[in-house]
Structure formats: structure tokens, C-alpha cells
Amino acid sequence: AQSVTQLGSHVSVSEGALVLLRCNYSSSVPPYLFWYVQYPNQGLQLLLKYTSAATLVKGINGFEAEFKKSETSFHLTKPSAHMSDAAEYFCAVTFNQAGTALIFGKGTTLSVSS
């Protein structure tokens, strides 16, 4: 069965600093991987996705993630944090395109200080 582990439940950065949110996956077949963002009291918004095309995926708001099969990782990065990036971020995996079981990690809360 597939699973996702997000390392670090809380990450704090200064405005302008690099953002790195870690995600490792477990899947017996090639995965489809996602990063979602959730702002307080809102639903989930897709940031980016990996669907077996390019391993470096660019998303909205300046975020990107790199799929590394050898490390079973799909870490999310942003070169320069903004205050508006403060939110909770979720990594998710599914094992086929039908999205039969979309499994989420426990989330990482990103805090950005000025």
C-alpha cells in the first residue's frame, strides 16, 4: 500500500529565506505525487503535481518540487519565502491515474517571520 511521510510538523523561516518542506513516499508502483496548501479555515488548493513527466515540477506561487525515485522523495521548495506563504502544506500520493486511493501525509505548518 502507498503511504506518505512528511518530515517536520512545523517549519519556521524568515521572510526571504529558502523554504524546504520534506516528503517521502512509499509505493510499490510508480506514484503520482501532489502538494496541496491549506490556508486557515479554507479547503485545499493544489500547488503542483508529478505525473511521470518531468521530474522537476513547477507550481503556483513560485513553488517547485523534484521527484527523486532513488530517494523516494518529493520535497517542496521555494527560493524566497513571503509572509503570505504561511499555511499548512500536505503531500499526497496515489498509485494510479484513476486516483483510486489518494493518501495524504500529516501536514507541515509553515510559519514565516518578518
Next chain:
Amino acid sequence: NAGVTQTPKFQVLKTGQSMTLQCAQDMNHNSMYWYRQDPGMGLRLIYYSASEGTTDKGEVPNGYNVSRLNKREFSLRLESAAPSQTSVYFCASFDIPNTEAFFGQGTRLTVV
């Protein structure tokens, strides 16, 4: 285009009461999901439906039942609510060609 619509948005139940959370999508997606979100636990899959007429258990199905009434609607039922079911519930549908899930705005349920 409404996307995924959940009702109600808020609900307070007494222990032992029953209720049904409604979810409807207007995007013609085959796959639909129900999740619960609790602090520090992320989103945990309760049930999912890969197509009309089929449902499967997810990670935390105990205490819940689901119905895929038609392609648009996927409801979640609590037969006898317990305080442990206090949570925020999200419904989602999956767009296969674009490999993307769309979420409702959530139902905040409190069981007292």
C-alpha cells in the same frame, strides 16, 4: 461552475444521534472521496468510490457508512455519533485526465 459542494458547513450533534453529510460534484468525475481532518493527523481517508455503484473502505472507516447515489453524489452517514467523530470532513472528486483532486469547503462537525 460550482465544483464540489458539501452540506452542511457546520453541525453540532449529541452523542448517539445520526446524520448524513452530503456531497455533490458537477464536473462529471468518476472518483469521489471522504476525508476527516484532525490536528496533527492530516487528512485521513474514510471511504472512497472509484465509480458509480462502488465504494471501498479507506484508512478510518469504522463508525461511518457511505452511499454513491449516482455519479454526482457521495454521502457520508454517521449512524450513532461519538465525540471521537468530532472533526472537519472534506469531500473530494478526482479528475482523471488532469490527475487532480478537487475539494469541497468542508463540514465542521462537533459531537457533544
